[in-house]
Amino acid sequence: GQQLNQSPQSMFIQEGEDVSMNCTSSSIFNTWLWYKQDPGEGPVLLIALYKAGELTSNGRLTAQFGITRKDSFLNISASIPSDVGIYFCAGQRSGGNQFYFGTGTSLTVIP
Protein backbone atom coordinates (compact mmCIF):
# COMPACT_ATOMS: atom_id res chain seq x y z
CA GLY A 1 0.00 0.00 0.00
CA GLN A 2 0.87 3.64 -0.14
CA GLN A 3 3.64 4.63 2.26
CA LEU A 4 3.79 7.95 3.99
CA ASN A 5 7.08 8.50 5.77
CA GLN A 6 6.65 10.55 8.90
CA SER A 7 9.55 11.92 10.89
CA PRO A 8 10.76 12.01 13.47
CA GLN A 9 9.32 8.83 14.95
CA SER A 10 9.48 10.30 18.44
CA MET A 11 10.42 13.56 20.11
CA PHE A 12 11.24 14.46 23.69
CA ILE A 13 11.19 18.19 24.27
CA GLN A 14 11.09 20.70 27.10
CA GLU A 15 7.91 22.62 27.76
CA GLY A 16 7.99 25.90 25.88
CA GLU A 17 10.04 24.63 22.97
CA ASP A 18 8.83 24.63 19.40
CA VAL A 19 8.23 21.35 17.55
CA SER A 20 8.53 20.48 13.88
CA MET A 21 7.55 17.27 12.16
CA ASN A 22 7.01 16.30 8.57
CA CYS A 23 5.47 13.77 6.25
CA THR A 24 6.77 12.76 2.83
CA SER A 25 5.50 10.59 0.04
CA SER A 26 6.58 9.36 -3.36
CA SER A 27 3.11 10.23 -4.69
CA ILE A 28 1.37 13.52 -5.24
CA PHE A 29 -1.51 14.28 -2.91
CA ASN A 30 -4.42 16.67 -3.27
CA THR A 31 -5.26 16.96 0.41
CA TRP A 32 -3.26 16.65 3.62
CA LEU A 33 -4.74 16.17 7.06
CA TRP A 34 -3.01 16.29 10.43
CA TYR A 35 -4.39 14.42 13.44
CA LYS A 36 -3.51 14.07 17.13
CA GLN A 37 -4.25 10.90 19.06
CA ASP A 38 -4.35 10.74 22.84
CA PRO A 39 -3.96 7.37 24.60
CA GLY A 40 -7.16 5.35 24.48
CA GLU A 41 -8.87 7.78 22.10
CA GLY A 42 -9.46 8.12 18.40
CA PRO A 43 -7.43 10.51 16.23
CA VAL A 44 -8.72 14.08 16.33
CA LEU A 45 -8.48 16.25 13.24
CA LEU A 46 -6.25 19.30 13.79
CA ILE A 47 -5.70 20.89 10.42
CA ALA A 48 -6.73 20.27 6.80
CA LEU A 49 -4.75 21.50 3.78
CA TYR A 50 -6.16 21.63 0.27
CA LYS A 51 -3.74 23.58 -1.88
CA ALA A 52 -0.02 23.35 -2.65
CA GLY A 53 1.86 25.99 -0.69
CA GLU A 54 -1.06 26.57 1.68
CA LEU A 55 -0.13 27.55 5.24
CA THR A 56 -2.87 27.09 7.84
CA SER A 57 -2.88 27.72 11.57
CA ASN A 58 -4.98 26.41 14.41
CA GLY A 59 -3.91 28.15 17.61
CA ARG A 60 -0.27 27.25 18.29
CA LEU A 61 -0.30 24.75 15.43
CA THR A 62 0.73 25.62 11.89
CA ALA A 63 0.75 23.21 8.97
CA GLN A 64 1.96 23.62 5.42
CA PHE A 65 1.13 21.81 2.19
CA GLY A 66 4.45 21.34 0.39
CA ILE A 67 4.95 22.96 -3.01
CA THR A 68 5.84 19.63 -4.60
CA ARG A 69 2.56 18.19 -3.22
CA LYS A 70 4.57 15.26 -1.91
CA ASP A 71 5.09 16.54 1.59
CA SER A 72 3.55 18.38 4.48
CA PHE A 73 4.84 19.92 7.70
CA LEU A 74 3.39 20.53 11.14
CA ASN A 75 4.82 22.99 13.66
CA ILE A 76 3.77 23.46 17.26
CA SER A 77 4.95 26.61 18.97
CA ALA A 78 5.58 27.00 22.70
CA SER A 79 4.71 23.41 23.56
CA ILE A 80 2.73 22.61 26.70
CA PRO A 81 2.22 19.30 28.53
CA SER A 82 -1.17 18.66 26.93
CA ASP A 83 0.51 18.55 23.49
CA VAL A 84 1.70 15.07 24.43
CA GLY A 85 0.36 12.42 22.06
CA ILE A 86 0.87 10.86 18.68
CA TYR A 87 0.57 13.06 15.61
CA PHE A 88 -0.44 11.52 12.29
CA CYS A 89 -0.41 12.92 8.80
CA ALA A 90 -2.80 11.63 6.16
CA GLY A 91 -2.76 12.26 2.44
CA GLN A 92 -5.42 11.88 -0.23
CA ARG A 93 -4.75 11.31 -3.90
CA SER A 94 -7.13 12.43 -6.61
CA GLY A 95 -10.01 10.20 -7.66
CA GLY A 96 -11.21 8.97 -4.32
CA ASN A 97 -11.83 9.83 -0.73
CA GLN A 98 -9.40 7.32 0.75
CA PHE A 99 -6.60 8.71 2.89
CA TYR A 100 -3.21 7.11 3.49
CA PHE A 101 -1.85 7.53 7.00
CA GLY A 102 1.68 8.13 8.17
CA THR A 103 3.33 6.06 10.86
CA GLY A 104 2.98 8.77 13.48
CA THR A 105 5.25 11.01 15.55
CA SER A 106 5.13 10.43 19.29
CA LEU A 107 5.59 13.68 21.20
CA THR A 108 6.61 13.85 24.85
CA VAL A 109 6.74 17.24 26.56
CA ILE A 110 8.82 17.44 29.71
CA PRO A 111 7.49 20.02 32.17
Added chain:
Amino acid sequence: DAGVIQSPRHEVTEMGQEVTLRCKPISGHNSLFWYRQTMMRGLELLIYFNNNVPIDDSGMPEDRFSAKMPNASFSTLKIQPSEPRDSAVYFCASSHDNRPRAYEQYFGPGTRLTVT
Protein backbone atom coordinates in the same frame (compact mmCIF):
# COMPACT_ATOMS: atom_id res chain seq x y z
CA ASP B 1 -23.25 17.67 17.48
CA ALA B 2 -22.58 14.03 18.24
CA GLY B 3 -19.42 12.66 16.75
CA VAL B 4 -18.89 9.17 15.42
CA ILE B 5 -20.25 6.67 17.90
CA GLN B 6 -18.77 3.22 18.31
CA SER B 7 -19.78 0.31 20.48
CA PRO B 8 -18.66 -1.49 22.45
CA ARG B 9 -15.61 0.47 23.66
CA HIS B 10 -13.97 -2.70 24.89
CA GLU B 11 -14.53 -6.31 23.91
CA VAL B 12 -12.82 -9.36 25.33
CA THR B 13 -13.66 -12.64 23.73
CA GLU B 14 -12.32 -16.13 23.32
CA MET B 15 -10.78 -17.44 20.16
CA GLY B 16 -13.40 -18.84 17.83
CA GLN B 17 -16.19 -16.57 18.98
CA GLU B 18 -18.02 -14.15 16.72
CA VAL B 19 -17.39 -10.47 17.33
CA THR B 20 -19.56 -7.62 16.05
CA LEU B 21 -18.41 -4.01 16.20
CA ARG B 22 -20.87 -1.21 15.60
CA CYS B 23 -20.59 2.32 14.26
CA LYS B 24 -22.91 5.27 13.84
CA PRO B 25 -21.38 7.93 11.56
CA ILE B 26 -21.89 11.65 11.92
CA SER B 27 -25.31 12.65 10.62
CA GLY B 28 -25.08 13.88 7.04
CA HIS B 29 -21.81 12.11 6.30
CA ASN B 30 -21.98 9.78 3.33
CA SER B 31 -18.67 7.94 3.58
CA LEU B 32 -17.73 5.53 6.33
CA PHE B 33 -14.36 3.92 6.97
CA TRP B 34 -13.24 1.01 9.16
CA TYR B 35 -9.62 1.04 10.35
CA ARG B 36 -7.54 -1.26 12.50
CA GLN B 37 -4.67 0.05 14.63
CA THR B 38 -1.85 -2.02 16.07
CA MET B 39 1.61 -1.16 17.31
CA MET B 40 3.20 -3.25 14.59
CA ARG B 41 1.20 -2.10 11.58
CA GLY B 42 -0.11 1.30 12.60
CA LEU B 43 -3.44 2.48 11.20
CA GLU B 44 -4.73 0.26 8.39
CA LEU B 45 -7.81 0.88 6.29
CA LEU B 46 -9.97 -2.24 6.19
CA ILE B 47 -12.93 -1.13 4.11
CA TYR B 48 -14.85 1.98 3.19
CA PHE B 49 -18.39 2.71 2.09
CA ASN B 50 -19.76 5.58 0.06
CA ASN B 51 -23.53 6.11 0.12
CA ASN B 52 -23.85 2.75 1.90
CA VAL B 53 -22.06 0.87 -0.87
CA PRO B 54 -18.71 -0.84 -0.23
CA ILE B 55 -16.13 0.84 -2.46
CA ASP B 56 -12.83 -0.71 -1.45
CA ASP B 57 -12.49 -3.77 0.76
CA SER B 58 -8.96 -4.67 -0.28
CA GLY B 59 -7.77 -4.08 3.27
CA MET B 60 -10.01 -6.72 4.80
CA PRO B 61 -7.57 -9.34 6.07
CA GLU B 62 -9.48 -12.45 5.07
CA ASP B 63 -12.88 -14.00 4.77
CA ARG B 64 -13.34 -14.06 8.50
CA PHE B 65 -13.94 -10.31 8.31
CA SER B 66 -17.12 -8.84 6.88
CA ALA B 67 -18.70 -5.40 6.99
CA LYS B 68 -22.16 -4.11 6.24
CA MET B 69 -23.83 -0.75 6.02
CA PRO B 70 -27.58 -1.35 5.85
CA ASN B 71 -28.39 2.36 6.03
CA ALA B 72 -26.75 5.76 6.24
CA SER B 73 -26.61 5.78 10.03
CA PHE B 74 -25.27 2.35 10.90
CA SER B 75 -22.46 -0.01 10.04
CA THR B 76 -21.11 -3.24 11.47
CA LEU B 77 -17.76 -5.00 11.26
CA LYS B 78 -17.96 -8.70 12.05
CA ILE B 79 -15.18 -11.16 12.72
CA GLN B 80 -16.12 -14.82 12.65
CA PRO B 81 -14.34 -16.80 13.95
CA SER B 82 -12.07 -14.47 15.91
CA GLU B 83 -8.37 -15.24 16.46
CA PRO B 84 -5.82 -13.80 18.91
CA ARG B 85 -4.06 -11.97 16.06
CA ASP B 86 -7.24 -9.94 15.54
CA SER B 87 -6.57 -8.17 18.84
CA ALA B 88 -6.31 -4.46 18.02
CA VAL B 89 -8.17 -1.19 18.27
CA TYR B 90 -10.80 -0.84 15.56
CA PHE B 91 -11.81 2.66 14.52
CA CYS B 92 -14.71 3.89 12.48
CA ALA B 93 -14.49 7.24 10.71
CA SER B 94 -16.89 9.21 8.55
CA SER B 95 -16.74 12.07 6.08
CA HIS B 96 -18.87 13.95 3.58
CA ASP B 97 -18.06 15.11 0.07
CA ASN B 98 -19.48 18.61 0.21
CA ARG B 99 -17.12 21.51 -0.39
CA PRO B 100 -15.37 23.30 1.16
CA ARG B 101 -14.42 20.67 3.76
CA ALA B 102 -14.94 17.59 1.67
CA TYR B 103 -13.36 14.29 2.66
CA GLU B 104 -12.15 15.33 6.14
CA GLN B 105 -12.44 12.16 8.19
CA TYR B 106 -13.69 12.23 11.77
CA PHE B 107 -12.89 9.27 13.96
CA GLY B 108 -14.85 7.53 16.65
CA PRO B 109 -13.32 6.59 20.02
CA GLY B 110 -12.53 3.06 18.86
CA THR B 111 -13.26 -0.45 20.08
CA ARG B 112 -10.39 -2.21 21.83
CA LEU B 113 -10.70 -5.89 20.96
CA THR B 114 -8.85 -8.56 22.87
CA VAL B 115 -9.11 -12.15 21.68
CA THR B 116 -7.75 -14.70 24.13
